[in-house]
Amino acid sequence: MTLFVLAVAAAVLFYVFVQPRAQAAPTFMVTSDDLPKIIELLRAAPEESFADLLFRPPEADPKEDPAFIQYSIEQGQLGFDWVLTSSRNEGDCDAIRAFIARQHLSVSDRELNQVRYLRVEGPGCESLGRKILNEFYRIPRDAPLEMITEGFDWKP
Numbered sequence: 001m002t003l004f005v006l007a008v009a010a011a012v013l014f015y016v017f018v019q020p021r022a023q024a025a026p027t028f029m030v031t032s033d034d035l036p037k038i039i040e041l042l043r044a045a046p047e048e049s050f051a052d053l054l055f056r057p058p059e060a061d062p063k064e065d066p067a068f069i070q071y072s073i074e075q076g077q078l079g080f081d082w083v084l085t086s087s088r089n090e091g092d093c094d095a096i097r098a099f100i101a102r103q104h105l106s107v108s109d110r111e112l113n114q115v116r117y118l119r120v121e122g123p124g125c126e127s128l129g130r131k132i133l134n135e136f137y138r139i140p141r142d143a144p145l146e147m148i149t150e151g152f153d154w155k156p
Contacts (some may be wrong), residue, residue: 009038027148031142032048037050047074051152052068052149055137067089067137080129089093099135106120
C-alpha cells in the first residue's frame, strides 16, 4: 500500500509540473497553519491516503522544481515523508536529515518502486513539517502552499 502512495505521489507531481496546467490534478491552497487539521483528517483516512504540500523557498529560482513535504499513512501509521523525487528535495536531503536529528527524531531511509524517501513516524512527526517549512526554509506561516491530497476531502 505504501508503494501505491509513493506511486500516486510521483504521478501527481508529474501531472502537476510536467503536464500542462489544464490537465493537472486538482489542488488546494493552504498554509502551514492548516497542518494540524490536515493531519487530523489524514489520521482518519484509509491506508492509501496522503497530503503533499508544495512550495518554493524564498531564495529558489522560479524555474526550479518545487520542494514538497508529504504526510502519509503507511502500514496504518501516520508519518512524515521527505520524498526524493524533486531536485530540491534531493539536494536538501542531507540538511533535512540533520535538521530532523536536531529535533531528536529518528529518521529511516526507505525505497519503494525505485523511489527513495526519508520517513519519520511517532511522536513529533506531526510538528516536523511545520518546523521544516517555517524554521528550516523560513516560509511565513501565512504563505500559500499548494496541496495535493488522496484519500480524504479537504474543506477549508
